[in-house]
Amino acid sequence: MAENKQYYIGVDVGGTSVKLGLFDEEGDLLGKTSVPTPSLACDEGYAAVVGGIEQLMGAVQQPMLFVRGIGLAVPCPVPASGVITMAANIEIDAPALKEALEARCPHALVRYVNDANAAAMGEVWRGSAQGHRSMVMVTIGTGLGGGVVVNGDVIDGAFGAGGEIGHICVNPGEERACGCGLRGCLEQYASASGVVNNYLHVCEQGGVEPVELVGPSDSRSVFDAARAGDEAALAAIDVTMDYLSLGLQIISAVVDPEVYVLGGGASASADMFLDSLREKYAARAFRVSRGTSIEVAELGNDAGIFGAAYVALRAAAREV
Amino acid sequence: MAENKQYYIGVDVGGTSVKLGLFDEEGDLLGKTSVPTPSLACDEGYAAVVGGIEQLMGAVQQPMLFVRGIGLAVPCPVPASGVITMAANIEIDAPALKEALEARCPHALVRYVNDANAAAMGEVWRGSAQGHRSMVMVTIGTGLGGGVVVNGDVIDGAFGAGGEIGHICVNPGEERACGCGLRGCLEQYASASGVVNNYLHVCEQGGVEPVELVGPSDSRSVFDAARAGDEAALAAIDVTMDYLSLGLQIISAVVDPEVYVLGGGASASADMFLDSLREKYAARAFRVSRGTSIEVAELGNDAGIFGAAYVALRAAAREV
Structure with missing residues (x-):
């Protein structure tokens, strides 16, 4: 792994659409896509997110194995433990979605983060708070x-x-x-x-x-x-x-x-x-x-995907 | 160093007395002493603090070389940079005191921390928030x-x-x-x-x-x-x-x-x-x-020395 380029995916789960961004380690945005928000508590929903990632990695002609981290920004409280217990605005089976992503991206760390908290991290990575x-x-x-x-x-x-x-x-x-x-x-x-x-x-x-x-x-x-x-x-x-x-x-x-x-x-x-x-x-x-x-x-609506990817990157860096 | 026991000193600088505590890595309090608060902006003042540390290390028959960290809890704002710019309640030349301590304890990291913040860290290490x-x-x-x-x-x-x-x-x-x-x-x-x-x-x-x-x-x-x-x-x-x-x-x-x-x-x-x-x-x-x-x-008036030592210990652990 160490010699290969590592990629990070930021996923921003909103009420109407799921936005996905592909980033390198420096925080350059290499590609963006979005899908209408599916139920994230069933296989079709997981496949929609996985499909978005496949599309982004395909566009840069890189294998899914090079995805090193996936951050998911969600509109609900995410405790420090990462275990989500309350999601009023979206339908999500957080552990199952995580599992589906890990199955398709075996070298990726998957992390949840609250969407407003993700936006903050985005601005730190590549926005006003750099x-x-x-x-x-x-x-x-x-x-x-x-x-x-x-x-x-x-x-x-x-x-x-x-x-x-x-x-x-x-x-x-x-x-x-x-x-x-x-x-x-x-x-x-x-x-x-x-x-x-x-x-x-x-x-x-x-x-x-x-x-x-x-x-x-x-x-x-x-x-x-x-x-x-x-x-x-x-x-x-x-x-x-x-x-x-x-x-x-x-x-x-x-x-x-x-x-x-x-x-x-x-x-x-x-x-x-x-x-x-x-x-x-x-x-x-x-x-x-x-x-x-x-x-x-500075990042406007992209703050969430930037920050989600950055949270995953920092978690991956700590695991090395 | 790695095979030797490592010791940590917590110093709590108050308006009337400077309390010092000697701790091992587990947070056991091995000795305590105190001196009337001197001016901490002159050689005599630095010597009083150094003397307290010598006394504590002498009592456990260990050389000053084994002091791995010294935390100083002070009653003034301590920014994340560690550079103290405002000390209304005590007379202190923080960089000079740090230098004097490092000269006598060459393997020690010296860190300043606000006294209330030190108390919090003390309770985390060995008090109610363990x-x-x-x-x-x-x-x-x-x-x-x-x-x-x-x-x-x-x-x-x-x-x-x-x-x-x-x-x-x-x-x-x-x-x-x-x-x-x-x-x-x-x-x-x-x-x-x-x-x-x-x-x-x-x-x-x-x-x-x-x-x-x-x-x-x-x-x-x-x-x-x-x-x-x-x-x-x-x-x-x-x-x-x-x-x-x-x-x-x-x-x-x-x-x-x-x-x-x-x-x-x-x-x-x-x-x-x-x-x-x-x-x-x-x-x-x-x-x-x-x-x-x-x-x-749980720690009462000892929270400051516990916490100051713990801050130094955590800083030392990050440097390894």
């Missing part, structure tokens, strides 16, 4: 996800809740429930849906008619309105940054990363909030951590 | 300190604020300032001083005369009053546990440890609050993390 040993990724989408990387590895958590920063309680007095059932979660104020909620709240309080919104997490329209000078939208973004900076303050007092990386759909509107977030964070952070960098993610 | 790969130590004293261990290593933090959980902001609306200058820090409500503050606040609100207190962090008298049935004291402990459980909820949503270990002076009164804390934590934790264990520390 060269950093520690970072926290903040994924601002419909929900608020996260990934915490320390000493180069992502923190899965004993029960798979490592990096579940959207569910940090920032407002114990909140009466509305978060999607998770708790009250006062950071996600309720600082996700794309949070931006919209904050905006509607400001409009209601000021007796202002809100701009037209496409659904409950259409933060883009709020950012566009702010860009055009809409005062309610600007105020809503200010509230959002109050909460987000509070979240980062809290995270720094626990793991104190070198850098925060902002991803997810809302990060496309970072021009409207990044300066404000940096200022608010610096004003409230614990003294030594005031200078933590806050950057925007 | 056998756990991840844990968070919560030290409830005059202030509220902490240490976060993941994958067996403590998180120093990029700027040395890893585990500074006392400065998690849990109440952005607070008007009183914390000792650190911020407002609404967990330490203001959940340290021994926090217990006293909570108690005085309850007494004031209820028009009740407080019991006699010996200073602003005498939580012991409050716990004793509660044990005797004092309602204001019981209410104050309840408020304290509301905040402490909120802190643990937050930490679990970031690093999701297997276990919390409570240390510091107030942990001696855990009989008055442990059940309540466990209940409140389970009620507010993110779903997968509801079962995190909460235990009381």
